[in-house]
Amino acid sequence: MAPLTWRGTWSVLSRPRSNRRYTALILPVVIAALVAVPLLLLLGELLTPSVEVWEQLWATTLPRMIGNTLFLLVAVGLGTSTIGVSLAWLVTAYDFPLRRIFDRALLLPLAVPSFVMGFVFMATFDYAGPVQTAWREWFGRGAPFPDIRSGPGAALVLTLVLYPYVYLLARAAFREQGATTFEAARMMGCSRREAFFRLVLPMARPSIVAGATLAMMEAMTDFATVRFFSFPTLSEGVVRVWEGRMDRAAATELASLLLFFALALILLERLGRRGARYDQQGGRGRRPLRVTLTGVYRWGAVLACGIVLGLAFVLPVGQLIAWTLAEIDGHIPGTWELVYGQYILTTVGLAAGAAIITVILSLVLAQGARMAQGRASRVVVKLATLGYAMPGAVVAAGVLLSLSAIDRILGLGLILTGSLVGLLYAYVVRFMAVSYNSVESSLVKVKPSMEQAARIMGAGPLKILRRVHAPLVTQGLAAGAILVFVDVMKELPATMLLRPFGMDTLGIWSYMLASEAFYQAAALPALTILAAGLIPVLILMRVGGER
Amino acid sequence: MTPAISLHHIHKTFGSVQAVNDVSFSIEPGTLLVLLGASGCGKTTTLRLIAGLETPDSGEISINGVTVSSRERFVQPEDRRLGMVFQDYALFPHLTAAANIEFALNGAPVRERQARSQEMLALVGLESMGNRYPHQLSGGEQQRIALARALAASPGVVLLDEPFSNLDAALRKEMREEVRRILRQTGMTAVFVTHDQEEALSLGDQIAVMRGGKLQQIGAPQDVYLRPVNREVAAFLGEANFVQGIASGGQVECALGRLPLWVPRNGPVEVLVRPEQIKLEASTSQPANAPCIEHIRYFGHDQIVTLALPGGESLDCRTWARLDLKVGTPVKLDVHGPVIAYGK
Numbered sequence: 001m002a003p004l005t006w007r008g009t010w011s012v013l014s015r016p017r018s019n020r021r022y023t024a025l026i027l028p029v030v031i032a033a034l035v036a037v038p039l040l041l042l043l044g045e046l047l048t049p050s051v052e053v054w055e056q057l058w059a060t061t062l063p064r065m066i067g068n069t070l071f072l073l074v075a076v077g078l079g080t081s082t083i084g085v086s087l088a089w090l091v092t093a094y095d096f097p098l099r100r101i102f103d104r105a106l107l108l109p110l111a112v113p114s115f116v117m118g119f120v121f122m123a124t125f126d127y128a129g130p131v132q133t134a135w136r137e138w139f140g141r142g143a144p145f146p147d148i149r150s151g152p153g154a155a156l157v158l159t160l161v162l163y164p165y166v167y168l169l170a171r172a173a174f175r176e177q178g179a180t181t182f183e184a185a186r187m188m189g190c191s192r193r194e195a196f197f198r199l200v201l202p203m204a205r206p207s208i209v210a211g212a213t214l215a216m217m218e219a220m221t222d223f224a225t226v227r228f229f230s231f232p233t234l235s236e237g238v239v240r241v242w243e244g245r246m247d248r249a250a251a252t253e254l255a256s257l258l259l260f261f262a263l264a265l266i267l268l269e270r271l272g273r274r275g276a277r278y279d280q281q282g283g284r285g286r287r288p289l290r291v292t293l294t295g296v297y298r299w300g301a302v303l304a305c306g307i308v309l310g311l312a313f314v315l316p317v318g319q320l321i322a323w324t325l326a327e328i329d330g331h332i333p334g335t336w337e338l339v340y341g342q343y344i345l346t347t348v349g350l351a352a353g354a355a356i357i358t359v360i361l362s363l364v365l366a367q368g369a370r371m372a373q374g375r376a377s378r379v380v381v382k383l384a385t386l387g388y389a390m391p392g393a394v395v396a397a398g399v400l401l402s403l404s405a406i407d408r409i410l411g412l413g414l415i416l417t418g419s420l421v422g423l424l425y426a427y428v429v430r431f432m433a434v435s436y437n438s439v440e441s442s443l444v445k446v447k448p449s450m451e452q453a454a455r456i457m458g459a460g461p462l463k464i465l466r467r468v469h470a471p472l473v474t475q476g477l478a479a480g481a482i483l484v485f486v487d488v489m490k491e492l493p494a495t496m497l498l499r500p501f502g503m504d505t506l507g508i509w510s511y512m513l514a515s516e517a518f519y520q521a522a523a524l525p526a527l528t529i530l531a532a533g534l535i536p537v538l539i540l541m542r543v544g545g546e547r
Numbered sequence: 548m549t550p551a552i553s554l555h556h557i558h559k560t561f562g563s564v565q566a567v568n569d570v571s572f573s574i575e576p577g578t579l580l581v582l583l584g585a586s587g588c589g590k591t592t593t594l595r596l597i598a599g600l601e602t603p604d605s606g607e608i609s610i611n612g613v614t615v616s617s618r619e620r621f622v623q624p625e626d627r628r629l630g631m632v633f634q635d636y637a638l639f640p641h642l643t644a645a646a647n648i649e650f651a652l653n654g655a656p657v658r659e660r661q662a663r664s665q666e667m668l669a670l671v672g673l674e675s676m677g678n679r680y681p682h683q684l685s686g687g688e689q690q691r692i693a694l695a696r697a698l699a700a701s702p703g704v705v706l707l708d709e710p711f712s713n714l715d716a717a718l719r720k721e722m723r724e725e726v727r728r729i730l731r732q733t734g735m736t737a738v739f740v741t742h743d744q745e746e747a748l749s750l751g752d753q754i755a756v757m758r759g760g761k762l763q764q765i766g767a768p769q770d771v772y773l774r775p776v777n778r779e780v781a782a783f784l785g786e787a788n789f790v791q792g793i794a795s796g797g798q799v800e801c802a803l804g805r806l807p808l809w810v811p812r813n814g815p816v817e818v819l820v821r822p823e824q825i826k827l828e829a830s831t832s833q834p835a836n837a838p839c840i841e842h843i844r845y846f847g848h849d850q851i852v853t854l855a856l857p858g859g860e861s862l863d864c865r866t867w868a869r870l871d872l873k874v875g876t877p878v879k880l881d882v883h884g885p886v887i888a889y890g891k
Contacts (some may be wrong), residue, residue: 453631457630458651460625471642
């Protein structure tokens with residue numbers, strides 16, 4: 001065979017490089033510092049409390065806020081676990097009419113922002129709403145009806161939009177368990193019920209804890225829903241103190257206390273997932289045979305799924321559509337479109353900007369950590385993705401602390417603090433984990449041996465990036481970008497606190513209108529956010545659906 | 548003639564592990580060298596050092612007369628003109644088989660690249676598979692494409708890192724023949740890493756046996772099999788009996804009688820006797836002072852007969868699948884050829 005002429009050169013590029021592992025970590029460390037500094041500064045606030053502020057807070061609303069926050073966390077944790085686990089087991093182990101549809105559709109509420117659910121619920125079930133009005137007509141004026149404007153009301157609303165986190169993870173865990181364990185238990189004399197409580201549930205514990213913690217973190221960051229329901233929590237307190245009295249010092253102190261709660265929650269998750277690796281040996285892919293439900297159970301199962309889905313998705317979507325149609329009907333043509341277009345432009349610009357920055361940073365982070373490997377890089381990644389557990393108000397307060405420090409050093413006035421930089425910074429901190437996870441999992445597809453093979457075939461770093469990495473990770477990058485994009489659209493607290501003057505997003509617009517009880521006007525922006533939120537959920541439904 | 552590859556006192560440690568410890572060897576162009584050893588013996592590290600995927604702590608490596616790794620200089624892997632087949636093949640999943648091969652032909656005109664990749668596909672017998680993606684190919688086919696890709700740019704040396712470990716036994720034998728044919732046909736110098744001694748013996752022109760980071764022996768397959776330098780190499784390469792004996796000059800006295808030695812020795816020794824070196828005959832002598840059959844493992848094409856020697860030692864012999872040997876019967880035995888002995 002004729003040898004091919006070799007075009008490469010015997011260039012001696014460098015001396016032996018042995019410390020490449022450490023240089024690879026430089027950029028990831030910078031990113032981790034970017035994320036961690038605001039939180040550390042805030043932690044510093046907690047360690048150096050200003051006594052007067054705390055005395056004043058303690059004497060007024062603080063005890064109530066702490067109590068409410070704890071109540072909300074416990075209630076949402078228990079509520080989402082109960083609903084999520086029950087529904088996940090129902091669709092995994094039993095068969096009933098419409099099961100295949102419910103299996104996926106039960107994820108839909110993930111697309112509904114909690115504050116939207118909040119004001120729809122308020123409008124529907126409050127004293128003046130259609131439900132209570134009908135109730136009074138049937139049972140008389142004095143007929144008792146539970147007060148919806150309360151802690152349990154807020155917890156119910158949050159549970160309805162947050163249970164899919166538990167549902168998703170528990171369902172995946174149940175499916176992965178496979179048939180063998182369950183069948184072995186049955187052979188040893190366990191009933192289905194016993195096998196569920198003694199084996200299936202304990203084995204799925206790590207996933208359930210992870211899901212419930214995610215739900216609780218979301219509940220902790222919420223300020224709008226609890227405000228609709230007159231149930232002030234710490235998050236609500238930070239926002240209220242910040243905007244109401246422009247009292248940054250008190251707001252920061254409150255935020256640092258909230259940070260403490262968030263850290264406690266992370267710790268709780270670690271404890272709850274301890275010993276978490278229950279790897280399944282064999283029996284994969286085969287599921288225990290589904291039991292076909294009969295009689296009252298059959299329709300009970302349909303009803304259970306139907307009620308949850310109806311309350312958590314059909315009700316808000318239907319109501320929002322009805323309001324939107326009424327609103328468009330009643331409007332002078334040509335005016336609201338302009339306003340609406342303006343908000344869309346702002347929101348999309350902001351969300352796209354944040355998505356691009358976050359994805360680029362997480363790509364750098366993931367690639368650096370991958371090259372460096374080892375314990376140090378795992379710590380760096382943990383730090384850089386800490387923001388997902390932090391309430392928006394905490395991130396906002398931390399970002400403000402660090403940026404105003406820089407502003408002070410620069411001495412040019414509030415150039416960073418009052419600008420877009422602060423808001424984008426907060427989004428990056430808050431949503432880094434979301435995009436990191438999808439970027440990292442797509443990067444895994446590029447095996448180290450592929451990079452080495454490319455090098456041996458004479459490809460330089462740039463060519464490897466272009467020809468090998470790029471085609472393989474594009475999907476993961478896009479997924480990460482979409483997730484961040486949608487999360488930014490839904491984000492309220494950080495946007496509320498850091499947005500430059502006069503710059504409102506769809507979410508803020510909708511929230512403001514709803515808080516003044518202009519529900520009908522609030523419906524269109526809310527519906528827009530919801531529609532955008534459906535994109536990742538639909539993808540999730542396709543991917544996670546049954547084979 | 549300049550050696551195709553030469554290693555000069557190469558050391559490499561990972562943390563506290565001495566992965567490669569003072570390894571030196573060189574091979575002629577066109578040789579197929581097999582690096583053989585148990586896992587963790589340093590054979591893969593040696594290969595990766597040649598590839599430039601690891602940097603040695605000290606020592607020199609040169610490829611076709613060019614120093615690629617030394618204290619002063621280090622040629623990057625992409626500039627070493629090598630081909631490499633990875634254990635997991637490392638095919639690019641987003642490229643077709645043909646495009647995978649063309650990847651290696653960096654910089655050549657499109658027409659030439661396509662022609663060359665067709666030529667390579669033909670060489671590995673997969674002309675019609677060029678448009679398939681790796682996931683549409685079987686394990687053996689992926690293996691062939693990986694080999695075609697490694698050979699496409701006419702590299703100075705091809706490196707193969709346990710390429711058959713993901714294949715089942717039957718396919719492994721077939722691929723062994725195929726790889727040998729292709730490497731012979733192209734006249735390529737190759738370094739092949741494996742832990743399978745049968746694979747090594749049947750494939751290599753030269754075999755380098757490694758153990759604990761050190762090179763134990765390098766030589767032709769016959770050489771390392773019949774004249775291993777030490778007990779460990781002997782035991783690693785195939786089945787081995789060790790019989791106690793007393794050597795004096797070119798002969799050794801042991802339970803099998805007086806045997807000639809390859810290498811003269813004196814004093815107490817252990818004698819290496821391969822099972823197939825022994826010829827068995829049914830004997831009429833009394834069981835008390837003749838070797839007796841203790842146990843038979845029957846494989847069909849042959850059988851391993853375990854003997855109890857009068858001195859208390861036991862001995863494995865390989866014979867054809869004859870039926871006249873029974874457990875308990877005394878036998879007469881005869882050892883073919885000279886043997887090798889190790890001092891104690």
